[in-house]
Amino acid sequence: MNAWHCTIATPDGQFTAWFTRRGLAGLNFPGAEPACPPTRSDGLPPLLIGPWQGLTMLAVNEVLAGHRPKKLPPLDWSGATDFQRDVWEELQRIRPGRTRTYAEIAAAIGKPKAARAVGAACGANPIPLLVPCHRVLAAGGKLGGFSGGLPWKELLLKREGVVLESLQARNVPRPSGT
DNA sequence: ACTGGGTAAACAG
DNA sequence: CTGTTTACCCAGT
Numbered sequence: 001m002n003a004w005h006c007t008i009a010t011p012d013g014q015f016t017a018w019f020t021r022r023g024l025a026g027l028n029f030p031g032a033e034p035a036c037p038p039t040r041s042d043g044l045p046p047l048l049i050g051p052w053q054g055l056t057m058l059a060v061n062e063v064l065a066g067h068r069p070k071k072l073p074p075l076d077w078s079g080a081t082d083f084q085r086d087v088w089e090e091l092q093r094i095r096p097g098r099t100r101t102y103a104e105i106a107a108a109i110g111k112p113k114a115a116r117a118v119g120a121a122c123g124a125n126p127i128p129l130l131v132p133c134h135r136v137l138a139a140g141g142k143l144g145g146f147s148g149g150l151p152w153k154e155l156l157l158k159r160e161g162v163v164l165e166s167l168q169a170r171n172v173p174r175p176s177g178t
Numbered sequence: 179a180c181t182g183g184g185t186a187a188a189c190a191g
Numbered sequence: 192c193t194g195t196t197t198a199c200c201c202a203g204t
Binding site: 101102103106113114115116117118119120121122123124133136138139140143144145146147150153 | 196197198199200201
Binding site for chain 1: 184185186188
């Protein structure tokens with residue numbers, strides 16, 4: 001399945017989106033060159049992706065502003081495993097400004113011991129922002145990782161009004177205060 | 179702060 | 192199939 005790319009203009013720079021005949025298959029952060037193209041751009045540019053491009057641009061800008069996209073283009077997860085689909089579907093249920101932990105996602109998909117595997121699935125998410133893996137934190141309010149770079153994760157959460165310190169405050173036994 | 183055991187899944191060989 | 196790696200988690204030191 002070949003794919004076509006287009007640029008997505010935002011106040012934070014130009015993202016790159018990859019479309020297949022089935023839908024949006026990948027989204028790259030500004031500066032991250034064709035890190036994600038599932039396959040090569042080749043042949044005719046399908047008319048289908050025209051509207052998808054607009055939807056993607058709107059949705060990306062909504063998320064960057066800390067809001068929930070009104071509508072998404074179809075997402076092409078055709079390369080993914082069943083486990084990854086389960087995780088990514090679960091991620092899409094997290095609303096802006098809310099966070100969940102890797103362990104909670106694992107429990108939600110019926111595999112409470114698979115927190116680490118959930119982390120791996122998040123790392124393999126080809127469509128960050130629209131599949132909001134940035135709202136998944138490690139236990140104790142720790143940031144965990146982010147494929148696009150941790151500064152992006154922090155920025156996105158901040159835009160949504162998440163205060164990391166308040167999530168961490170709970171379980172520090174010895175703050176060794178001033 | 180650092181280490182190690184437990185754990186599930188993807189991947190290379 | 193086994194071994195290696197991973198955006199984890201918890202309990203010890």
